[in-house]
Every structure is written in C-alpha cells, then in structure tokens.
Amino acid sequence: MATVELPARERVERLEQMWQGKPGILGWLTTTDHKKIGLLYFWTTLVFFAAGGAEALTMRTQLAHANNNVVGPATYDELFTMHGVTMIFFFIIPMTTGAFGNYLIPLLIGARDMAFPRMNALSYWIFLTSGLFLYIGFATGNGPNGAWFGFTPLTERAFSPTRAEDFYTLALIFNGISSSLGSANFIVTMFKLRAPGMSFNRMPTFCYAFLAASFGLLFALPVLTADCIYLYLDRIVGTHFFDPAHGGSVLLWQHLFWIFGHPEVYILIVPAFGIATSIIPAMTQRKLVAYPLVAIAELLVVFIGFGVWAHHMYTTGLPTIQVVFFGAATAMVVIPSSIQVFSWCMSMVTGRARFKTPLLFIAGFIWMFVNGGLTGIMFVSIPFDQQVHDTYFVIAHFHYIIFGAAVFPIFGGMYYWFPKVTGKLYLERPGQISFWLIFVGTNLLFFPMYIVGLLGMPRQIYTYPGNMGWTAYNLAETIGGFLTAFGILVCVGNLLVSYLRGLPSGPDPWLGPTLEWATSSPPPEYNFAVIPTVTSAYPNWDPEDREEDVRKLADGVMVLEEGHEQPVVTTADGNFSEVIEMPHSSPWPPTLGLCLGLVFTFLVLEKFFVAGIFGALCLLSLVGWHAKEPQEA
Amino acid sequence: MTDYIFGGRREGEVPRTHEGRNPRDVSHLASQRLGVPVAWWGIAMLVASEATLMFTFIGTYYYLRSKTPVWPPVGDPEPHVVVPLILAGVLATTSLPMQLASMAARAGRLVATRRLIVLALIVQCGYISYEMWDYQHELQTTTPSHDAYESIYYVLLGADHGHVWIGILLNVWLLAKLGRGLTMYRLNATIAVTWYWHFVNLLTLFVIGTLTSATLL
C-alpha cells in the first residue's frame, strides 16, 4: 500500500524520475536496464552477422566454379572456421538470448528488470570484448583455422604452430563466461521475479523455451571450457591431455566438445521455438494447442540433447555397445520437437491465421525445420551416417536447422516486436517481399547441398575438380546465397525506413496475449506502472485483470515507487514473498569487461604475469561493484 | 477500497526487505519472506556451473584412467592418501561454523555470525597453506607436462585449490562487510557464501577421493 496519497499521474511521474538512466553515451555505458542492454546486443550481433555473412559469401564465391582461385586454401580454412564460430557464438546465441531474451523476459513476466541487472550488463560487455578479441586475432593474421569444432590433433601446437588456435581456445572460454552469466540471470529471473500469481502453469511458453536454453548453456558451457583449458594447456604448457603417446586421448577432445556441442545446437533453436510460440497465438488469435506438452517439450529437447553427443562420432571407431545408447536417444529426441511442430501447425489451422510478415517467417521456419529435422533423423542410422559424414549433406542438414529454425524466427521476431520496441509499424509489403526473397534464397542455397553431398562432395574443401558433376549445384547454391543476402538487406532496410517514417503503432497492434503488449510502445524504463495482475497464461487477453491494473494505479497498490522496487515470488506457485531494491546504473560492468579482456589479451600473448595483474584488477573491480548496496544508491 | 490480493498475500503483508538495515529488522523481515531468497538461486547457478566444470575434470580423470592399463603409469609417484583425506575431512568440517553463521545472521546475532566466520576462515586458511606448500613441493618431483596422468592430476587438484581460494576471499570480503553492520544484503551474502562453502567442501571430498583412488583402487 502506498504510504503517500498521490494521484495516479503523480505516481507515474515519480516512477519516471526514480528509474531514469543517465543521459547520452554515459547512460549507454553504465546502463543496467534490460531493454537498453537488449538493444546493445541487437546491434552488436547484427554486425557479427554481417561479418559471418561476408565470410559465407566469400566461400560461396570461391565455390561457384570448379578450380576457382578467389581465395587460397589457408584463407578458406580461416573463413569456414570464423564463419562457424561467429554465427554460433557471436550471432545466434547473443541475438536470441542477449537481444530477444533480455528485452522481452522481464516484460513477459511482469517484472521491472532482470534479477541481477549489473551482471546482465557485464554479460554484454564480456560478449563485446570477446568478439573483438577473436576478430583482432583474425585481422592480425591469427584467425582460427581448425574448423569451429577444433578437433585435435590438428589444433595441437605440432600441427597449428601459430597463435590462431590460442585465439580460438581463449575466445571460446571468454565468450562462454558471458553466456554462463546470462543464462544464470535468466533462470533466476524467471524463477523469482514473476508477477505475483504467475505460477508455472501461467508462465508464457517463451519463458519455458528460454529456461530450457539457459539450463542448457549453464551445463554445456563448462564442458567446453574444460576442453579448451586442456587444449590451451597442451599448446602452451605442454600437457598431454590429447597426446596418445603420453597417455592422453585424441577422442577426449571430441567427446567433451560434442557433450557441449550437441546441446549447443538445441540451445540455438529452442529460443527460436519460443519466438514461434509467442507469434502464433497472437497472429491466430488462439491459445496454443497443448500448452503443457509444448512447455515440457521445450525443456525435454535440451535435456535429452545432452545424451546424444556421440552421434557426431559414429566414424571414430567407438564400440557398438557404446554407440547404441546414442542411437536410441537420438531417435527419441525427435519426439519433443514433433510435439511442438504438431502444436504450431494445429494452432495455425484451427485459429484465424493472419499471414502478416511475422507469421510468414514462422511458416517458413516450420518448413525449414521439418526439412532439416527429417534429414536429422536419417543420421540415427549409423551406416547412413558413416556414408555422408563430412560431406555437404551434413552442411545442408544443419543449415536447414540453424538458418531455418533459428534465423527465420529471429526475422519473424524482429518484425513482430518491432512495434513494441520502436512504437512504429513496419511496412508490410516490403516485409513480405523480404520473406520470399530469403525463403527462396535459402532453399536454393541449401537444398542442392543435400544432392551434392550424396554425390560425394566433402565439406571444408576450398575447390573441386570440374568433372565431378558438382559444378551446377554449387553455382545454384552461390546464387541462392546472394539472393538470401539481398533479402536480408531488404529486411534490414525495411526496418530502418519504418523506424524513420513508420506510423505510430500504439501499445498493442497485434492484440497479443502476453504482458509486453499491456504496456506502452516503447515501454518505459520501469516497464509497468503497476505490477500486473496475472490469473492465466494469456494475461493480456484477460480484460478484468487489465481493468484491475487501472484501479490499482488509482489506489496506489503495487506501484512500488519507494525506490527501484521489484516483487519477488516463490518459485513454483508465484506466491508473493518480498519486495527488493534493484541496482541501477553502474560503471563496474564495463570496467570489469575491459579488465577481463586485457587478461585474455595478455594470456594469448603469453605474458602471464601481466595477465595476473589484470586478473587482480578484476577482483578489485568486483569489490568496488559490491561496495555500494542497492538500498544505499 | 478494493481488497487486493496477489500471490496469496496483500501488498502490506509482504516485507520490503531492503529496509532491513540493522540486525533486529533484518531478522524480523527475513522471517516474513517465503521460500529462498534470490541470492540463494544465484549461488545455486554458480554452483551448478562450477560443479559441471569440476565433474568434467573428474570425468576426464576416469576416462584417461580407463584408457591406461597401469594407473598411475610407470614412473609416476602414487598419490599420498592419509594426509590429503584427513585434511579434506577437516576442510569439510568448516561447513558447520559456516551454516551456524548463516543461522545466526538470520536470527540477527551479528557478533556470533562474525565469530563463526572467523573460526571457519582460520581452518580454511590453514588448509590452503599446507596444500599450497604440498602442491609446489610435488611440482619439484613431476610436472604436468610429464604425461596425461600428471596433467589431469595437477589441473584437477589446482582447480580445487582455486575454488578454496575464492571461498577464502569471499569470507574475507564478507567479514569486512559485516564489520559495518547487518543489512538484508549482507544476510543474503552470508547465506550465499555459506552455500558456496558447502559446495567447495563436498567437491574437495570428491576430488581428493578421486586422486587417492589411484593408490587405493
């Protein structure tokens, strides 16, 4: 209950003043607002997307004709390595979790910010510095060149004597810290900061998807970190983790890499599933079919995904009594994905589908995901897998999944939430054109790869002879690649023009079911003037609850304007536990991000004492960070 | 006025815990909150991540062992058993004063909290001092670059020592904070650091158990 009797307008003004960030560049540097951090992630990942895309188009140009010489083999090795690392670690994960997750999750659960706002900012600054770290390596002729999965012994010092693979191992460890911190933040936020009354059976499926991805990252990244530590120590100190001559095991790298790597690919697509399950109810004006099954399917696909890793190792000579475990789990992991596909399709068929641009991208996503998923099931068969391993068939499969199942929903989500973030409507006709260009382009780019893979074209080759029957397919793929790139430019251009000249959108142009549509567009820094009343999984479709919010504001209830206040609930049932004070602007996250960047820089330069000094500065930054408690700010 | 109830309670019944700035208020407010605090979940996430890392190291140890007929390999010294196990047990006992410190903080007994943390810290510092001496002493005999057994031995043990060091630094920081009084923030920090120590103590038992298994099994 408010201790001061104030009219509603004055309460809102008090909230505005309380939550206002610092102005200008300083504001962006010291922000802890999840929305600003989400936007920082969004623009930064777009730059990395462009870099990864340029790497891809260079490779496609090289492969357009047989015996081409646009780039040589050494450069080509760097290109496919950097393309894979960039797209996975510096585009999809930070775009889905960092941009979409950060911006939307507090809004979806009726919260004012993430559970650990400063740590949220730190995740971004570490992401930025780790990306700069990797690309400085690339720019100085030390671009990693051992493929994104860096198999030993190729990446050991004996076969990769330059600093390239040092940049690889350290960049992955460095970037992993960002994602680990981010995933911890998401889990605690979704568990504890939901609006009182939002129990697990009232939580949006977007949140279940991000819970699944976050738990996946939390448990998968340390395994990759351990693997990279072993490789770094082998290279720098001369340990023998992967050296069979001294008791090590080459396959140890692969086991650990894929124990991370397979959950990673589910982590790439599950947030996109969350985007799809948000768009479909809004665009069909229908509650999602089989909500409990979709919620658990999102968690299950990542969980079972931790048990399938050796299906990437069917050609390494593992004993069949071991391999059967992975065949069984791989066969069954299809089921949770299929549950979701069924739900999406049935929701669209039984609802009143409006095929605006966001839903077009989701329809395209379903097509691409089912296509890639069917070929994924084919890999369950060990003999088939052994035949197509390391061919373009594999590249086709995972690009249908990654581009189709991760990138299509990202584009759909950009269009869907554009009005919320900017307060403007995007232009619909160019939006639809961008979809068709991208859809036709990606199918032209990736489908011929299935055929050329079955015809025997290996992956990661910089050229090929002219008499293999591969040339026409490669040319088609290259044309598809450039068509896709053009479509993406149309999309980005459309959003830019719409931002500058679009019509006002109002708070809820889609009549969406979830809470982000219950506040203004763009949302104020404090998200909601009152913490929303929640009595169902589709709170914005409950008019009585939204009317109650208006009365609460007038009565000064759940406005929580005595500080940067946020309610905390019990985990499963959303019972109202306490009101806490949130931290606000802070210079420590960028400071710590910079110090950590310098630690890794001096590690790669093998100046360990200097790295240690900056490590100590990191610890001092942490002390400074916690010097002022939130209630003292 | 409408009787608003959210998540089973009225806004006025729910503690504004950030207002706890002295031991009595902190204790009173903490008793009114439901479930575990946000900080508990925060440390649970850290523990999950670090446990996965450490159990990857432990898994690596057993994986390499399964590939090696004689373990430790010929030429590598067998690990000591008695002293490391006893010391790991001694470290594990510091979970008791830490847990009591946490409970004392919740009850608003600040002096007791500080004393219990100091007691735990003394034992923890004694443990790590011996272990640092022993680690550098062993390095004079064999190095991680000798073979894969020594590589995983030193990485696994060193990582465990690193986690103990972090715990000690956390305890020092916590004592410095509690030296200025008890707030809800510092209570939450005490709870979080206590759980971190429970994890480190249990982890150390697993790590020492794994390393000594080369002699015992």
Added chain:
Amino acid sequence: MTRLRKLSLLQWFGLFAAAGIWLAQHGIGQGMAEARCSAAGGGISNDAVQIVLMIVAGVVILAAEAASVVVFRATSDASYHSPPPVGRMRMIAIATMSTNLIFLVIILLDGIASILDVACRNS
C-alpha cells in the same frame, strides 16, 4: 504433512525421477561400455551391467509415471488453467505422464541393444 504437500512431492518426483535416472543410466551405461572395450577394460560382463541398469532405471521410471498418474487423477476436479498449487500440479502431471514414457523407451532400447550386440565390435 498436508494432502496438497504430499501431492506436490509426488508431482516433483514424477518430473525429476525419470529424467534423473535416465541421465544416470545413460552416463554410467555408455561409460562402462566404453571402458569395457578400452585398454584398462575387463571385469564385470557388460551384459550384466546393462541388464541391471535397465531394470533399475525401468522401475524408477515406472514409479515416476505412477506418481504422475496419481497426481493427475487427484486433480481431476481442476484444469491446468486453475490457480496454483492445484493447477500447477495438474499441468506438470499432464506433461510428465506423456514424456516419462519417452525415457522408458530409451532405456529399453539401450538395454536390449546392448545385450543383443557383440561386445567391443567397432562401429
């Protein structure tokens, strides 16, 4: 303990037990299979290990399934839209009743394939 609290515990058992036991069976089963065929391998027969793992895991999964069914039936007056804790328990019970069977199939496939297969043949 109140009836709701007991139901809640059953519901969480239904969610975590099957998943947890599959994780253990999978990790131990494939690890022991690889160790059996490695340089330091030998010892207990792989078939014996896998049969025991399959039976133990199967029993736990069936118990988890039974727990989910009990919670589902005990909450039949409500729906998964209902307020917590009943609505939450029903939603999770509906979900786990369906998905625990997936774990059962996986461990049966694992166990049967391990027994029928020839030990230590390269894939």
